[in-house]
Amino acid sequence: MNLIFDTHWVMMLILLPLFGAVACFLWSRQAVTLGLITAVSVLLSVIALTLQVLEQGTLRYAVGGWGAPLGIDLYVDGLSLLMLIVTAVVGVAISVYSSAYFKPGKAKHYWPLWMFLWAALNSLFLSADIFNLYVTLELMGLAAVALVALSGSASALAAAMRYLLISLLGSLFYLMGVALLYHAYGTVDIALLAQQVESSPAVWAAIGLMVTGLLLKIALFPLHFWLPAAHSSAPAPVSALLSALVVKASFYILLRLWLDVFPEANLALSYLLGLLGASAIIWGGIQALYQTRLKLLIAYSTVMQIGYLFLAFPLASIIGWKAVFYLLLSHAIAKTAMFMAAGNILFYGGHDQIADLDRVAQRLPITLTAFGLAGISLMGLPPSGGFIAKWLLLEAIILSGQWWWAIILIAGGLLTGAYVFKVIGFAFTQAEVPHEPRMVPKRMEWVTLTVAVLAIMLGFMAPQLLALMDLGAPFGETMS
Amino acid sequence: MINTIFLYALAGVGLFSLGLYALIVHAHLLRKILAINIMGSGVFLVLVSLADRTQGIAPDPVPHAMVITGIVVAVSATALALTLMLRVRSETGQAELLEEPPK
Amino acid sequence: MNDILWNLLLLSVPGLPLLLAFPPLHSRLPWFRYLAVTPAIIVALMSMTYSIELSWLLFGIGLGIDGQAQLLLGVSALLWIAVATLFSRKTSNSKAVNNLISSLFMLTMAGSFGAILATDLVGFFVFSTLMGYGFYGLLIAGDDLHHQTRRAARIYLVAMIIADVMLFEVLLITALVTENMSFAMAHQGIAQSDYLTLYLWLVVFGFALKAGIWPLHFWLIAVYRHLGSAMAILLCGVPVIIALLGMLRWLPLGETSSITTGVTLQGIGLIGLLYTCFLIFFEWLKNRSFTMITVYTMLLASGLFIIAIGTGLTDATTWIRYENSVYYFIALLSLALAILLALTIRLQQHHTTTTATQVDDNTAMWFERWPATAVAWAGNIGSHTLPEWRSGWLAKVNHLGLLVCVWKRSLAANERNLQGWTVAITLFLTLAAIITLLLIFH
Amino acid sequence: MRLLLMALIIAMAAGLAYAILSLPAESAGLSVYTTENIAISGVTNPVTAVLLNYRAYDTFLELGVLLLALLGVWSLGSTATASQRPSAPGPVLDNLARVLVPILIVVAGYLFWAGAYIPGGAFQAGAVLGAAGVLLILAGWRINHRLVGLPLRISLVLGLVVFAVVGTLFMLTDRQFLEFPPQYAGVLILLIEGLATLSIGIALAALFLGADPEEDDN
Known part of the structure; x- marks a missing residue:
């Protein structure tokens, strides 16, 4: 047990993938094996860190031994721990998926x-x-x-190119x-x-x-x-990573700053953010509906789901923050599954025109089931994580009496x-243009299904997850 | 003494704003990349100049270290951006972002 | 507002539809279907807590309005308006049949409103029974009935009778335990008596049968397969929702805890959820009937509801905290299902009538055309409620159709504009300015 | 649009200027802490102390950023077109390179060594080394193809890896990551800086070269 409680798992979480990166860089022929080993070890480290934190409470780690303000501190509470966990889970899934997705030429760079x-x-x-x-944001x-x-x-x-310029612009503002x-x-x-x-x-x-810089990186409407x-133009595993984790990371910073650093909650500003979130839900939803390419549709769905995250700002209650954080987690997992499913379809047919899906349902039933399950979570139907x-x-x-947000919530669900x-409707139909399918590796399909089932399972883990969020009271003390 | 420090900081703000303007109005990617660099320089100037408000003793070294870190990040990003620009040019034939809205 | 007016208003919520159920009355009044809903809307809009005792009726019936009832009443009134609109199109050739349908319609409506307002077991039982049989009447009324529909209606009737017998037993038990049959007193009495477990199970079984909760969902699906849009919305929005409400009202939730019953219910609910998930999955693979999927979605929701009830029975404090949200859940559920159903069924009918062969290819397409559908729907409301304005409406509808096209195009154009570099960064700067200003003037 | 834009930017500049002018005219920042601890930091130049001891973690990540940029550039593949391939250098460039490169290497060595007590340090030295590399590349020099694969890669990651390994080693002796014992701090910083200088120099030159030389050979 000492091994678990005494090891510096916090640093291991940073060093392991970094060493993994260096190893993959040095021995690029074995990159897939090395990457998978790293992925599993990071997951194990996260589990160990979770045990450590559950046993010893929130953790403050002074890198270099100096401590703030001179040195740099690392801090683990419920918020960061859950982000690390969801990153590890999505990370392992993506690693397994990409081990079959990329050809060797790309894999050594990937x-x-x-x-x-x-x-x-x-x-x-x-x-x-x-x-x-x-x-870290620049990294x-x-x-x-x-x-x-x-x-x-x-x-x-x-x-x-555009992403790079925007990312740099946002970082400079920050x-x-x-x-x-x-x-x-x-x-x-x-x-x-x-x-x-x-x-x-x-x-x-x-x-x-800082807020605007981060909003740009989060891609909140109208900065989406x-x-x-x-x-939509990235390779499928990368799309999944971007939608599930990268956008959320900027949101995480905003959340941290909002909850801790910024002086007393500013009502007008929080309403503005809520309003932008609501517009993002409607705008993203409608645009998603009109897309003809599957990956673009999913990308717009991300624009929409980002909007939900901002509904908690005007509510300013602990339960509101927990709700959007829960949403963030379940969206991360559901969106991973969705992009993976899109990747399978793309891999199979060589295109992702929704109208020409050509009976994918019969040919890739596992993928389509995964897509449907992820969709259930996004819609917020019971018993998925999105529902909770x-x-x-x-x-x-x-509780806050601001019922108008509920209308947005429901409209978003319907959209x-x-x-x-x-998408599912077209997956059953026969396309006019015949195309030559390419076999999808079984591993890719099953990973997709596993992640989608996980998105549903999140609905059953509510008590544990909500308890984890309370660690260190990142959203403020509960009145009880 | 105090005045010059703030003057430098204001110059930093000026660079930041100029860079921002250039970033928006110029279509050519090289200019955009340069504009980002100028904005970065503006931020660095603000960081480093205000460190000298220590009244006599040596200036605060922490912002200096931050600026060095920032410069390395900026160099890395610029290198990536320039290579990306060259690739965009070799794929599309021009070093501009194509999706400018119709006028 | 004075008490007499309130008494009258509250009474007229179920009273006016009851009154209008008489053929001589409703056959002479224009828009009587909408008229009957009016008091319900008025009461739903007034924010006031009020209750009356009608000791002269039956064993003494109480009607009352509070926040929860108001919400449900409002949603229910909305549903009734929508259904009334759909019904007015589907009239038979024979005048007698028309009158019969209208009367049954009014009776069902009176029952549903009364059940929502009822503050005691007897009142709820009476009104919900009225609604249940009224609905059965609506199911079998009409000239050209398919034999499948008749069979489904028979199953429904049997289910209703069994459920009502159960609930009547419950009434007797309660009467044995306590004098006062109001919900609050009955809960207190039953919580201390030896009959608690029997009471709980009878109530749950009775209402679960009425709501078609797994594993008692068989009749719901059977009935559903053969319904038109109006009736489907009605079934979802009224009998099922009232049955769910019944469970909330009759069970002594938050006042006593019965661990075994609660946990068993949670287990049943969970199994139901999983089972329904499978149903949905197979439906997708096999038939892709959106109507059926909507029904299964309702099954999902009611399974969840059972889990919530189970939780309420195991842990009273949790229940008190979440009680209100459960009411919101019911109200929103009925609304959302009705909207979904209205769209699905209408459009599926639309497709079957246009070209029978293309149905398979185009079923999903309607989602893209929803703005046009909404316009067509609005057009239908207009043309049937106000026939004299029909031509004017048609012109407007066409105009709106054009508008939708323009709107869609402008949406795409707006998105393209937003993607332009200059516009985007200008927006970005504007946002920065606004945010900073908000901070300053806070 | 243009006018609106200018107005917005001017407003932003004015706001920022006002914010900066409202800052207190005197502020010691963290300089009190830095001077207090300079004795146990292993170096006497406060900036180097911040970079490689107090906030060494930032520097560590930043080496990561540099390596990452190189990975990114290499992953983009070859961008070289015929016009970019330098033709044979003229005699002036050739001779200049012959003279300058040794001088630059010496300057880099001095900068790296001086960083411990006066302005200078790994990044400055690395930049000069990188400049020497660029000059060599412009003069038509190419790295020996036997060194192109693993040896080049190892030299690129050396700074980062040694940084991490040194930091990790002390984790095993009941210290935090990158917590140097004061008596060894000076030596360790020198070791890290030296290797980092090398890696940074090579990485900068490689960035200038563009694509992965190993792939270019094929």
């Missing part, structure tokens, strides 16, 4: 980049230092851009905010800033810059313009239902 992305995500979720967050952004460009097509390259905060308070540690921050021009400017192209999240959100809405059924 694996080190993906391992780097994983390291970036883990270090981002662990960091308690706003400048360190900037570095994540560059890895994501390189992964988008991996397919090498003209559209992918253009999307990657960094300017960091500069102002540092020079105003002489520290970049989140906990120390939280104690000192008060209303002043520098703080207003800093928050304005870069997302559909980037997420929307239920909690509804409860928060009722999701509509576009999911649209």
Whole structure:
């Protein structure tokens, strides 16, 4: 047991994927094996860290032994732990999926980049230092851009270029905010800033810059313009990573700052964010409905689901935060399954025109089942994880008395239902253009189904997950 | 003394804004990449100049270290961006983002 | 507002539909179907808690309105308006049949409103029974009945009778235990008596049969297969929802805990959920009938409801916390299902009538055409309720159709514009400015 | 649109300027802490102390960013077109390279060594080394094809890996990651800096070259 409680699992989570990346880079012929070994070991480390944290409570780790404000601190509470867990789960699934998806020529580039992305995500979720967050944000952004460009097509390259510029722009806005905060308070540690921050021009400017920079990276409507192209032109496992994790990482930073650093909740601003979220739900849903390509449809669905995450801001209640966080987790898993399913379909038919799906249902039944199950979670039908999240959100809405958000919630659910059924409907029909199918590796299909079932299973894990979220009270103390 | 420090910081803001403007209005990707770099320089200037408000003793070294970190990040990103631009050009024949809205 | 007016208003919610059920009355009134819903809407819109005792009726019936009842009443009234609109199209040639249908319609409506307002066991039982048999009448009324429909209606009737017998037993047990039959007093009395477990199981069984909850769902699916749009919405929105409400009202939730019963119910609910998931899955693979999938979705929801009830029975404190959300759940469920059903059934009919061969290829297409469908639906409402304006409406509908096209195109164009670099970054800066301003002027 | 844009940017600049001017005119930042701990940091140059000791984790990740950028560039494949291939260098460039490269390497060595007490350090030295590499590439020099594969890659990751290994080693002796014992801090920082300089220099030159030389050979 000592092994579990005494090892520095926090650092292992960052170092393991980093060493994995280096190993995949050095011995690119064995990249797949090395990558899978790393993936499994990261998952085991996350489990160990969870046990450690459950036993010893929240964890603050002073890298270099200096401690804030001089050094950099890492911090683990329920929020970061769950992000790490969902990253590990999605990560392992994606690793297994990509081990069959990429041809050797691409695989040798893919694996080190993906391992780097994983390291970036883990270090981002662990960091308690706003400048360190900037570095991890850039690490994540560059890895994501390189992964988008991996397919090498003209559209992918253009999307990657645009994504890179946007990502850098967002980061610079964020960094300017960091500069102002540092020079105003002489520290970049989140906990120390939280104690000192008060209303002043520098703080207003800093928050304005940081929030907008992050919104750009999160792709909240109307700043979503870069997302559909980037997420739809990347290779399928990469799309899954981007939608499930990368966008969420920026949201995680925003959530952390909002809950800890920013001085007293600003009502008008939170309403603005809620309003943008609501518009994102409607706009994203309608656009998704009109798409003719499957991956674009799923990408717009991400635009829409991002909107849900912002509904908690005007509610400003613990249960509201928990609801959107739950939604974030279940969306991450469901969206992974959905993009994997789209990847299978693309792999099989060589295209993803929805109208020409050509009886995929009969030929790839496992994939289509997975797509349907993921769709159930996105729609928020019982008993999926999405249902629990929307239920909690509804409860928060009722408690706050702001019933108009409930209308958005329901409209969003109906829109999701509509576009999911649209895809499933076409999956049964015969296409006019015959095409030569390519066999999909069994491994890819089964991983997709497993992840989709997991998205449903999330609905049954509510008590445990909600209890984990309470660790360290990231959303504030519960009144009880 | 104080005035010059703030003057440098304001110059940083100026660079940041100029870079932002250039980033939006120029279509050519090379200009956009340069514009991002100029914006970055603006941020670095703000960071580094305000570190010297220590009244006599040596300036605060932490922002300096941050700037060095930031510069390396900027260099890396620029390198990636330039290569990407070359690839975009060799695939599409022009170094611009194609999806500009119809005027 | 004074008490007499309130008394009258509250009474007229179930009273007016009852009154209008008489053929001489409704055959002379225009728009009587909408008229009958009016008091319900008024009461639903007034925010007030009020109750009356009608000691002169039967064993003494109580009617009352509070927040929960208001919500359900409002949603239910909306459903009735929608159904009334759909019904007005589907009239028979024979005047007698028409009158009969209208009367049954009114009776069912009176029963449903009364059940929502009832504050005691007897009142609820009476009104819900009225509604149940009224609905059976609606099922079998009409000239050209398919024999399958008759058979389904028979199954429904048998289920109703068994359920009502159970619930009548419950009434007797309660009367044995307590004098006062109001929900609050009955719960108190039954919670302390030896009959608690029997009471719980009888109530659950009776209402589960009425609501068609797994494993008692057989009649629901059988009936469903042969229903038109209006009746399907009605079935979903009224008898099933009232039965769910019955369970909420009759069970002493939050006042006593019965672990065994609760856990068993949770288990049943869970199995039901899984079973329904399989049903949905096979339906997708096999027939792809969206109507049936909607019904299964309702089964899913009711399975979940049973789990919630089970939880309420095991843990009273949790229940008190979540009680309100369960009411919202019911109300929203009925609304959402009705909308889904209305769209699905209408469009499936539309497809079968256009070209029989293309049905398989195009069933999913309607989702893309939903704006046009909504317009057509609105057009139908207009043309049937206000025949004299029909031509004007048609013109407007065509105009709206054009608008939808334009709208769709402009949506796409807007999205393209948003994707443009300059517009996007300008928006970004505007947002930054707004956010900072909001921070400053906070 | 243009006008709106300019107005917005000017407003933003004005707001930022106001925010900066509202900052206190005096602020020591963290300089108090840095000078307090400089004695046990292993170096005397405070910036190097921050970079390689207090906030060494940032620097560690940043080496990762550099390596990642190189991975990204290599994953994009070859962009070289005929016009980009340098033709044979003229005699001026050739001779200049012959003279300058040794000087640059010496300068890099000095910068790296000086970083411990005066401005300088791994990144500055690495940048100069990278410049030497660029000059060599411009002069038509190519890395020996036997060194192109694993040896080149190992030299690229060396800085990052040694950084991580040194940091991890002390984790085993009841310390945190990257927590250097004060008595060894100076030596360790020198070791890390030296290897990092090498990696950074090679990485920068490789970034200039573009595609993976191993693939270019094929």
